[in-house]
Amino acid sequence: MFSAREYVKAKSLEEAWELNQKRSSVIVGGMMWLKMGNSQKGTVIDLSGLGLNTIEDRGEEISIGAMCTLRQLETDEGLERAFNGVFRECVRHIVGVQFRNGATVGGSVYGRYGFSDVLTCLLALDSYVELYRGGVVSLEEFAKMPYDRDVLVRIIVKKDGRKAAYVTQRNTKTDFPVIACAVSRKGDDWWVSVGARPKKAERIQISGAGKTAAQLAGEAAGQFSYGSNLRGSAEYRAHLAEVYVKRLMETLEKEEA
Numbered sequence: 001m002f003s004a005r006e007y008v009k010a011k012s013l014e015e016a017w018e019l020n021q022k023r024s025s026v027i028v029g030g031m032m033w034l035k036m037g038n039s040q041k042g043t044v045i046d047l048s049g050l051g052l053n054t055i056e057d058r059g060e061e062i063s064i065g066a067m068c069t070l071r072q073l074e075t076d077e078g079l080e081r082a083f084n085g086v087f088r089e090c091v092r093h094i095v096g097v098q099f100r101n102g103a104t105v106g107g108s109v110y111g112r113y114g115f116s117d118v119l120t121c122l123l124a125l126d127s128y129v130e131l132y133r134g135g136v137v138s139l140e141e142f143a144k145m146p147y148d149r150d151v152l153v154r155i156i157v158k159k160d161g162r163k164a165a166y167v168t169q170r171n172t173k174t175d176f177p178v179i180a181c182a183v184s185r186k187g188d189d190w191w192v193s194v195g196a197r198p199k200k201a202e203r204i205q206i207s208g209a210g211k212t213a214a215q216l217a218g219e220a221a222g223q224f225s226y227g228s229n230l231r232g233s234a235e236y237r238a239h240l241a242e243v244y245v246k247r248l249m250e251t252l253e254k255e256e257a
């Protein structure tokens, strides 16, 4: 069971950051993941009073507050318009609506979980995290950073004209994915992100000039490493990644035509 001695609803990001410097403290998003664990904490730091629960279209970028829920990602009209439904597609298989009304974007990105649909999807776009002390860092860099005690304030996604598409395969509905693939495209440039390999999502960029989707998908999927777990073998994942990346590329090509 997860328990804590004290609960503090932070009045400022500075207060949240200071409280979080103690090793026994923990920031909570929706607590959906934390409550599955068995730890006993000193202070639980709640960010829900800091206005981080909005998605704002700032013209050239969209800002997603850390306390936004996965359900907000799914239903936000601005995100839907800017990124042709890729956020809806990436979260809609995560457990169920009630769960997605609780789990936060901040908890999902901070966690950098190997199975993360949200991380896989965001990596294919021009995404950044804003950390209270660390400032704005590209998501690609953040995904590789060690866990520290900073506060994740928001996610920023640039509206740079990329079109994106997303798909996962699950052995059974609502389970963790066996493989998660996101592809985005701007002109001849393609970004491919593959998660649940079962390692944490990574992203590569390739140029598509003069190549077919099948050639590009083979090239892209071959650049990732794959592992085995109870959901699938490394060989199976490598095969799935190539097939799904090709399909996503074809989808984006059709949309452009």
Ligand SMILES: Cc1cc2nc3c(=O)[nH]c(=O)nc-3n(C[C@H](O)[C@H](O)[C@H](O)COP(=O)(O)OP(=O)(O)OC[C@H]3O[C@@H](n4cnc5c(N)ncnc54)[C@H](O)[C@@H]3O)c2cc1C
Binding pocket: 026, 027, 028, 029, 030, 031, 032, 033, 034, 035, 036, 047, 066, 070, 093, 094, 095, 102, 103, 104, 105, 106, 107, 108, 109, 110, 111, 115, 116, 117, 118, 119, 150, 151, 152, 153, 174, 175, 176, 177
């Ligand atoms: C049963 C179950 C099934 C799931 N299935 C999937 C799935 O199929 N696909 C998928 O992508 N995800 C899945 N998830 C993960 C889920 O979508 C969320 O990513 C996860 O619950 C974390 O979000 P949260 O708001 O609950 O975070 P919490 O549990 O509150 O926190 C998670 C971690 O993030 C830290 N944290 C939270 N917010 C911040 C912040 N602003 N700054 C710094 N640190 C912060 C916490 O200290 C903690 O370490 C699943 C989770 C569960 C419990």
